[in-house]
Amino acid sequence: MTGVVVVTGSASGLGAHVCARAANEGWTVAGIDITGGDYRADVRDPAQLRRAFADIRDRYGRIAGLVNSAGLTRPGPSATLPEADWRMVVDVDLSGTFFACQAAFEHLAEGASIVNISSIAAARGLPERAAYSAAKAGVTGLTNALAAEWGPQGHRVNAVGPAWTNTPLVQKMIAGGVVDLKSVVDAIPLGRLCTEDDVASAVLFLLSDRAAFVNGQTLYVDGGYAAAG
Numbered sequence: 372m373t374g375v376v377v378v379t380g381s382a383s384g385l386g387a388h389v390c391a392r393a394a395n396e397g398w399t400v401a402g403i404d405i406t407g408g409d410y411r412a413d414v415r416d417p418a419q420l421r422r423a424f425a426d427i428r429d430r431y432g433r434i435a436g437l438v439n440s441a442g443l444t445r446p447g448p449s450a451t452l453p454e455a456d457w458r459m460v461v462d463v464d465l466s467g468t469f470f471a472c473q474a475a476f477e478h479l480a481e482g483a484s485i486v487n488i489s490s491i492a493a494a495r496g497l498p499e500r501a502a503y504s505a506a507k508a509g510v511t512g513l514t515n516a517l518a519a520e521w522g523p524q525g526h527r528v529n530a531v532g533p534a535w536t537n538t539p540l541v542q543k544m545i546a547g548g549v550v551d552l553k554s555v556v557d558a559i560p561l562g563r564l565c566t567e568d569d570v571a572s573a574v575l576f577l578l579s580d581r582a583a584f585v586n587g588q589t590l591y592v593d594g595g596y597a598a599a600g
């Protein structure tokens with residue numbers, strides 16, 4: 372099944388790449404981002420999301436796919452992490468994912484597929500990533516809960532957990548010295564960073580009928596990073 376897919380965080384990185392790949396594979400794509408794009412909305416604000424999803428439904432019809440890629444990180448030593456950084460990461464990455472699922476629900480087509488972008492940080496402890504790890508592990512819990520709750524209505528809810536992916540977010544961390552590229556690549560058994568295509572392939576699989584009986588899973592796209600850790 373293809374149809375209308377909504378992608379949050381569509382203006383950059385993984386979200387933008389998923390939009391391009393989904394369009395190539397025949398999906399009608401509607402992007403939502405705080406910086407604009409097709410629809411401007413802040414995923415922290417349920418009212419803005421409700422308006423965006425209602426507009427998308429009016430324009431394109433019922434929604435067959437939702438990809439929650441809006442996210443950010445604020446790395447730092449846990450003992451001194453500013454409260455505002457903790458709240459920002461949890462608000463955007465975890466609450467924003469829930470609010471988007473919630474706003475989409477009444478507009479979903481039968482047999483819709485939701486894919487939440489989690490992270491390897493949900494599976495493997497990373498120093499100075501307490502807020503991000505907690506938020507992304509929360510996304511796994513949220514994914515499981517919605518899979519159980521909405522499965523009986525025919526909807527599937529899964530997550531994709533990328534390892535370090537070559538996107539503006541990671542490039543900024545490498546440039547700022549927050550991430551050491553060599554030690555990251557050395558820790559990945561397949562010996563390279565994840566690409567946007569690697570992630571988009573997993574997302575498109577979970578959106579598609581090829582994953583018709585896959586529900587409540589977090590698929591780590593990490594070159595073996597978590598398994599080897």
Ligand SMILES: NC(=O)c1ccc[n+]([C@@H]2O[C@H](COP(=O)([O-])OP(=O)(O)OC[C@H]3O[C@@H](n4cnc5c(N)ncnc54)[C@H](O)[C@@H]3O)[C@@H](O)[C@H]2O)c1
Nearest residue numbers: 380382383384385405413414441442490533535536538540
């Ligand atoms: N890049 C990686 O290595 C990596 C690894 C694992 C998981 N992820 C996850 O993938 C997702 C996308 O990351 P990316 O690397 O593409 O980052 P990115 O910064 O390139 O893109 C994130 C997008 O989300 C949007 N956004 C941020 N806050 C928002 C808000 N409040 N409301 C609406 N939109 C908002 C931004 O404007 C941006 O367009 C995130 O959830 C991130 O945690 C990334």
